Amino acid sequence: MHQDAASPTTEGGQRERTDIPPRVLLDWRAARIFAEKNLMISLRYPANIIVWGVVPILWLAPYVLMMTALSGSAGTIRFQELSGFDDFVKFAIVGWFVYQYVDNAIWSIGNNFRWEQFSGTLEPLFVAPVSRVSILLGAAISDTVFTTLSAVVLLGTSCVLFGVSYSFVMVAPVILTLLLMLFALFGFGFMVAGLILVFKDPSVLTQLVDTVAFTVTPVNYPVQALPPYARFLAYLVPATIAMEVIRHLLIDAYIEMSVFLTSIMFLLLLLVGFWVVGLAAFRYAERWTKERGSMGGF
Amino acid sequence: MHDMAIEIRNLSKRFISTKRRAIVFPVERKAVDALRSVNLDIPRGRVYGLLGPNGAGKTTLIKILATLVIPTSGTATIMGHDVLSDSSAVRAIIGVCQGNERSIYWKLSARENLVFFGRLYRLTKTEAKERADELLGQMGLLDKADEKVENLSHGMRMKIVFARALLHDPPVLLLDEPTQGLDPTFATDLRRHVQKELRDKTILLTTHYMHEADMLCDKIALINDGEIKSVGTPHELKEEVRDYDSIHIIMRGVPDMTRIRALEEVLSASVTEQDGGAELVVTARNGYDLARRVLNLLHDTPGVRVERFEVKEPTLDDVFLKLTGRRIED
Numbered sequence: 001m002h003q004d005a006a007s008p009t010t011e012g013g014q015r016e017r018t019d020i021p022p023r024v025l026l027d028w029r030a031a032r033i034f035a036e037k038n039l040m041i042s043l044r045y046p047a048n049i050i051v052w053g054v055v056p057i058l059w060l061a062p063y064v065l066m067m068t069a070l071s072g073s074a075g076t077i078r079f080q081e082l083s084g085f086d087d088f089v090k091f092a093i094v095g096w097f098v099y100q101y102v103d104n105a106i107w108s109i110g111n112n113f114r115w116e117q118f119s120g121t122l123e124p125l126f127v128a129p130v131s132r133v134s135i136l137l138g139a140a141i142s143d144t145v146f147t148t149l150s151a152v153v154l155l156g157t158s159c160v161l162f163g164v165s166y167s168f169v170m171v172a173p174v175i176l177t178l179l180l181m182l183f184a185l186f187g188f189g190f191m192v193a194g195l196i197l198v199f200k201d202p203s204v205l206t207q208l209v210d211t212v213a214f215t216v217t218p219v220n221y222p223v224q225a226l227p228p229y230a231r232f233l234a235y236l237v238p239a240t241i242a243m244e245v246i247r248h249l250l251i252d253a254y255i256e257m258s259v260f261l262t263s264i265m266f267l268l269l270l271l272v273g274f275w276v277v278g279l280a281a282f283r284y285a286e287r288w289t290k291e292r293g294s295m296g297g298f
Numbered sequence: 299m300h301d302m303a304i305e306i307r308n309l310s311k312r313f314i315s316t317k318r319r320a321i322v323f324p325v326e327r328k329a330v331d332a333l334r335s336v337n338l339d340i341p342r343g344r345v346y347g348l349l350g351p352n353g354a355g356k357t358t359l360i361k362i363l364a365t366l367v368i369p370t371s372g373t374a375t376i377m378g379h380d381v382l383s384d385s386s387a388v389r390a391i392i393g394v395c396q397g398n399e400r401s402i403y404w405k406l407s408a409r410e411n412l413v414f415f416g417r418l419y420r421l422t423k424t425e426a427k428e429r430a431d432e433l434l435g436q437m438g439l440l441d442k443a444d445e446k447v448e449n450l451s452h453g454m455r456m457k458i459v460f461a462r463a464l465l466h467d468p469p470v471l472l473l474d475e476p477t478q479g480l481d482p483t484f485a486t487d488l489r490r491h492v493q494k495e496l497r498d499k500t501i502l503l504t505t506h507y508m509h510e511a512d513m514l515c516d517k518i519a520l521i522n523d524g525e526i527k528s529v530g531t532p533h534e535l536k537e538e539v540r541d542y543d544s545i546h547i548i549m550r551g552v553p554d555m556t557r558i559r560a561l562e563e564v565l566s567a568s569v570t571e572q573d574g575g576a577e578l579v580v581t582a583r584n585g586y587d588l589a590r591r592v593l594n595l596l597h598d599t600p601g602v603r604v605e606r607f608e609v610k611e612p613t614l615d616d617v618f619l620k621l622t623g624r625r626i627e628d
Contacts, residue, residue, distance in 0.1 A: 033417045033418060037403070037406070037414045040406065040410065041403060041405045041406065119400065119403065120401045121401055121402065123396070123401065124402075124415070125418075126366060127389055127392070127394045128389065128415065129387075129419065130418050131386075287368065290368045291368045292313065293311075293361065293367045295366050
């Protein structure tokens with residue numbers, strides 16, 4: 001409900017602006033404004049953008065080269081049996097393409113908050129009448145723009161360098177799957193932002209989560225290669241389902257409708273779960289910080 | 299419509315700091331009372347000063363009102379909105395200026411900063427641009443509007459921080475040491491702006507500059523160790539030390555403070571050393587009579603030569619000294 005006590009006039013005839021904005025969980029406009037600001041600042045460091053366009057291919061190359069040196073680009077029969085795909089290079093490139101977004105979702109919101117803390121701008125943001133979720137999401141969106149740039153460069157250069165190609169006839173389901181995965185992981189980012197409010201620098205914990213996620217998700221090998229207990233953990237990370245679905249869409253250009261819909265439902269469930277836990281953790285952390293008066297500290 | 303813009307009732311804030319000397323030792327907890335049962339009523343359209351030394355609790359009070367700190371007990375409302383239960387409404391009607399030049403984006407220009415924050419305060423892009431230019435004009439920074447903040451001086455950055463608080467034309471302004479560290483010209487500019495342009499606003503201004511409080515505030519609360527010691531207009535407060543005078547003596551050499559403080563009727567005596575000399579300030583009843591005795595004493599002190607002396611009217615600092623036993627700028 002928007003209470004609009006617009007501009008009453010005091011005895012002296014002075015104007016007063018007392019518009020009270022509606023209390024909303026998420027204000028897309030504010031998120032967009034925040035993201036635009038971040039993009040504007042990022043563009044003031046053009047060298048970083050160029051470097052981040054190139055670095056992911058340097059991460060991927062050693063895995064591809066090692067695997068092709070051991071068993072050729074198709075991989076071993078064992079790999080084909082486990083993964084259901086007959087080309088390791090194609091398999092790994094999709095894994096790395098999707099993991100760019102996972103990496104971004106895990107780090108971006110927290111890093112943005114940390115940067116605002118260092119800049120001294122976190123308190124002014126918290127004094128502004130916008131929902132916290134909008135700020136968190138704005139931070140995530142701006143980094144997602146750069147990640148998309150980096151991931152597309154990775155996909156393009158990998159195709160050229162390693163001589164592979166993909167089918168792009170099912171782009172819409174790929175984007176839907178990526179978006180659901182991303183938004184689910186943003187929930188984790190909210191939790192990291194909360195940790196940053198409390199602990200100021202939880203980068204070690206974030207690195208641990210990132211490394212565990214990289215290990216259990218099927219970036220370079222199928223989930224079936226993991227020990228059984230680790231497979232369960234893998235399916236708690238939204239990236240696992242996303243990678244499996246996107247591989248089918250980009251490599252086979254086909255996925256059974258029932259499998260696709262089940263995957264989407266599962267991603268939606270994870271999204272709700274991650275957001276509930278992430279937002280609750282962030283709210284708790286915000287209150288904890290306000291009680292101790294340590295919001296602006298770093 | 300609420301008569302009081304800000305109402306504070308029994309507001310207390312206790313911070314618990316924890317320290318562990320080594321991993322095997324238990325955590326040591328220390329409680330610090332930043333605010334102790336503070337009560338204040340600030341009517342609409344008034345400039346209200348909160349005057350006190352560093353660590354008195356001024357910033358904690360501002361942060362509670364700005365919804366950045368949760369009080370331990372008590373209540374505070376702004377225009378009838380509770381800062382705890384209705385914090386989003388409070389944030390929409392306050393403008394906050396903290397004396398920190400780092401609270402804006404140095405990689406953005408002055409205008410880009412103001413437009414960004416203006417849009418967060420629900421102005422459209424066009425409104426935010428117009429408002430940014432209007433405020434930059436008032437601050438004398440229009441020619442620097444497109445300059446990145448990192449290339450501007452400290453004073454200019456502080457003016458942008460100040461302008462940000464005014465973007466959405468809020469009825470209530472919380473100004474926390476807005477002129478701290480500014481050179482006299484910039485400080486005077488900001489004070490003049492408060493006097494000329496913001497007379498319709500309710501302003502809570504914290505400062506430890508007495509002349510600033512004296513010049514700008516309709517009413518002043520003296521705060522020390524988290525407690526409000528006295529509230530009144532600058533004139534009313536000075537009435538508390540009406541019988542006192544403040545003797546200022548500039549000299550070469552350093553005086554013997556023990557002997558000066560031992561003189562009868564001396565309320566306080568402090569010395570500031572400067573360039574091989576010192577400025578001695580003695581507050582006491584019957585200033586002229588005492589001045590003679592102090593000068594005689596200095597005359598007898600080896601190495602001390604008095605260059606000039608003045609007997610002044612008491613200041614708010616003298617009031618503070620009488621109430622708390624310490625000076626504001628200690």
